[in-house]
Amino acid sequence: MEYKGEVALGIIRNQGKYLIMIRSNSNSSSGKWAFPGGKIKDQETPYEAVKREIKEETNLDAEIQDSGESYQNKGELASWKMHPFLLKA
Secondary structure, eight states: OSSSEEEEEEEEEEEEOOOOOOTTTSSSTTTTTOOOOEEEOEEEEEEEEHHHHHHEEEOOOEEEEEEEOOOEEEEEOOEEEEEEEEOOO
């Protein structure tokens, strides 16, 4: 299956709790709960992208603890290659 692009996904854990956010009205899946993250830009690694996206969306300086195996996910508009990271903030 072809995918439209790649997404870095940040799963932020702190004291046994996880941060999830409601997607803004300017995005697909608006109003739905999701982990923070976003598209990986050209010449950017998934690691760089997740750090940037977390800072942009939450203003947190999160530390990457681990990375998961990449997988493909079908969203409303297309399929995406997802790169999950576990972070601590």
